[in-house]
Amino acid sequence: MQNIIIGTAGHIDHGKTTLIKAITGKETDRLKEEKERGISIDLGFTYFDLPSGRRAGIVDVPGHEKFIKNMLAGVGGIDIVVLVVAADEGFMPQTQEHLNILSLLEVKKGIIALTKSDMVDEEWLEMVIEETKEQVKGTFLENTPIIPISSTKKIGIDELIEHIDQITVQVEERDKKVPFRLPIDRVFSITGFGTVVTGTLIEGTLQEGESIMLYPSQKETKVRNLQVHDKNVEKAEAGQRVAVNLSNFKKEQINRGDVLAKVDSLNTSMMIDVKLRLLSDSPFPIKNRERVRIYHGTSEILGRVVLLEQDELMPGQEGYAQLRLENQITAKTLDHFILRFYSPMVTIGGGIVLDTQPPKRKRFKEEVIGELKLKEQGESGEILKQFLKTYSKDFLTKEEIIKRIGLPSEELERIISSLASKDEIIQIAVGNMNYIFHPDFIHELGSKMRKYLQEFHNIQPLKSGVFKEEIRSRFFGEQKSKVIDELLGFLEEKEVIKIKEGIIALKEFNIRLTDSQKSIAEEIKEKFKKDGLTPPKPEEIWKDKGKTIEQYKQVFEALVEWEILVKVTEEIYIHKDIYDQIIVQLKKHFENYENIDVATFRDLAGTSRKYAIALLENFDQKKITKRLGDIRVMRK
CATH class of the missing domain: 2.40.30.10 (Translation factors)
Known part of the structure; x- marks a missing residue:
């Protein structure tokens, strides 16, 4: 069965609380001060059963202008409003302010109770009814019934309840499938x-x-x-x-x-993008950077209005703005809010939330206005694409997008599936999480990476590519390594890059030695092969090479990368064939002996103690041998 919340509204001392007592038999004033003064100060709550069997909750709000803050905390969740107008006083300033607030919050259903109707004659009553009709003209209450009531004599109470019951079937049911x-x-x-x-x-x-x-x-x-x-x-x-x-x-x-x-279903922020509407009877315009009071849900937050389209918003006008707040707000896209002037505290307007975690906006930017227009009016798929165009750089999961964009999860699933099938968005799966990106972001990322790799290949033509860790650091910052790996894999699938053993290069890149480089390579290889286990230091290779010194360095580094030369220490490099031969000799030694010391290995290799120690430490690092004090044993 559908659940209904009914709220009261109206000027102070027009009989809201007394009316609720007549309907429910319950007193909603609970504070000692309220009972002593005979006025509602804070929200009151109760419930009653309608003739149809529905149980309706009731929120009773204070009518005094000093307690508008409390009133605003109560009306945000109501389905139907009972606007209370006292027949002996008619429409009053606080009645109008309450009606303005309800209209800004887009409350759609209501009824008007003309209380204290037994205290005036028929002619006066008719005049107040006509005045009330005129006052609500153009609002959601324009064609609603106006029912004369006497709460003390129970006149009109049954008729009021009957009308409320009839309206409840027209109330749109709230979404029970989204996170609470x-x-x-x-x-x-x-x-x-x-x-x-x-x-x-x-x-x-x-x-x-x-x-x-x-x-x-x-x-x-x-x-x-x-x-x-x-x-x-x-x-x-x-x-x-x-x-x-x-x-x-x-x-x-x-x-x-x-x-x-x-848990983790909402975002909090210090800024929100909004569509503002200023009341036509607002006593003040809103100037850029005006300090205001923002009422959202049950909260009151101070902040400043940054107008994005104009320098001043006049009564009756609408415009896009960014609210920069003094405390955190917990909002969802398309939530309603109310604006009141900082001082004097009067209601001046309200609006809807368009983005709950926006960047700091610059004013008078066409692309910003276009983005906000789309969020206000656009089709869900277009809203998602526009959102991803702006926020793909944040690497958002589907769950995070649900929090930010305000769409129900089922609808978002449907949209994502549809857009992904047309390649209008890109999904990257990491375990049980899906990261969603706009194709433009991936394309731009690929273009930047290609440019960087091309420049690297031009400078280092003999290197097979860039270490993956350097690419991560340069292009992805603090993002999680798993999603980066999947994204790089996606770019490899699209033949933007190639990845081999932790090295990333352009898809089409291959190392090609020039004739002069081939000659240098042969020269270096021959030198290291000839010198065996007493090899030259690297700088000796290119010493006195004049203009070709850089070529010698590049070819040497390439031979190391290709593992033709083995790096033993920062200063010692040995030809791979020589390196492999000494390992074979070492293994043969261990066929007959359980261990080996430095002196024995030096004699076995036919080298100096310096190179023997360096080689044994290298074998330890590569887990060929294991050091036990002054000896080594073969690792199993």
């Missing part, structure tokens, strides 16, 4: 139970015992107990008022405005 999200509007502790938070479950499903996360602190906890309408439940669903008993949290660690959600 619960903005916290109340925190308290109960002796023997610990910390309890309440809020409206705006999407998803929450289970008892589930591991969950508190945002923006991103601390994990568990659901010890769940209650919906004062009853213990194992599961709560979107559209229900929920009380959650949390493990390992003190009351002081949680604030109204924090959000409970599935």
Whole structure:
């Protein structure tokens, strides 16, 4: 059965709380000060059963202008509003501000209760009804019923309930398949139970015992107990008022405005890209870098408005902006928010979130405006492609994209599958994770890598390529090695590069010696073969070579890379044939003896003690021999 949340709105002392008591029999004012003063200061909560059998949660909001902050914390999760207008006073300033807020939040369903109707005559009542119709003209309440009520005499209460019941069937059901999200509007502790938070479950499903996360602190906890309408439940669903008993949290660690959600399902940030709409009756324009109060979910955050298209947004105008915040926000794409002036505190507008983790935007950039327009109006596939065009450099997994882009996982899966089949996006699988990239990013990466490798091959034509670690460091920074390996493998499949034994080169590159280089190679090989186990130092090879010194160096390095010359130490290189011969001799020695010392090996190799020690240490490193004090034994 669909869950419904009903909220009240309207001017102070117009009878919202009294009306709820008439409907439910319950008192929503809980604070001592509220009862003493006879006005609501904070949010009140209760529930009642509709004639159809649906159980509706009720959020009662304060009407005083000083408590708009509290009112805003309550209306974000409502499905239907009961706008309360007192018949003896009519439409008042706070009624209008509440209606503006509801319109900005895009609440779609509501009804108007004309309270205290027994206190005025028929003529006055008709006049107030006409005035109310005029005031709500052009809003979502334009054609809604206006029902005269007397809460004390129970006049019109049954009719109001009947109309609410009829409207509930028109309410769009909330998404229960996405990860749950619960903005916290109340925190308290109960002796023997610990910390309890309440809020409206705006999407998803929450289970008892589930591991969950508190945002923006991103601390994990568990659901010890769940209650919906004062009853213990194992599961709560979107559209229900929920009380959650949390493990390992003190009351002081949680604030109204924090959000409970599935672990790692949300992002927090200090900047968001938005589409702003200024109220037509806003008393002020918004200037660039204006300091404002942002109300999102149950939170209030201070920040500045950076206008991206103009220097000033006038009443009634819309525009794209970046909100740069003084505290972290936990939002999703297409969430609604309200803006109030910093001082004086009046509601001036609101809007929707377009990007929850944007880069710092530059103003008056056509490409930025185009990107935000697409996010506001575009088809899901185009939104994803545009998002990847901007953020592929961040190496995002599918799960991270879900958090950032605000699309349900099932829809994103469908879009990814469709776009991948047309090569409009690229998926790189790493274990059970999928990294998603825009083809332009991969193409640009491949182009940059080709340019770098070409320059390397031009300078070092006798080297087979660049070490993979150097490519990782130059092109991928701190990214995880596994996804880099898969991405390099993808580029190899596309014949951009080739990879062999940890060396990366252009696909078409092959080492080719010129005739003069071939001659130098033969000269060097002959020299090292002739000198055997008393080889020359490298610098002796190119000493006095004049203009060809660089060629000698390059050919020498190539012979080492090709393993024609074996590097024993930084200064000692031996021809591979000589190196292999001495290993054969050493193995024959171990056929008759269990060990060998330096002096014996020196005589066996027919070399000096210096070269004998260097060779034995090299054999130790290559695990041919093992040193035990002053002797070596053959490794098995």
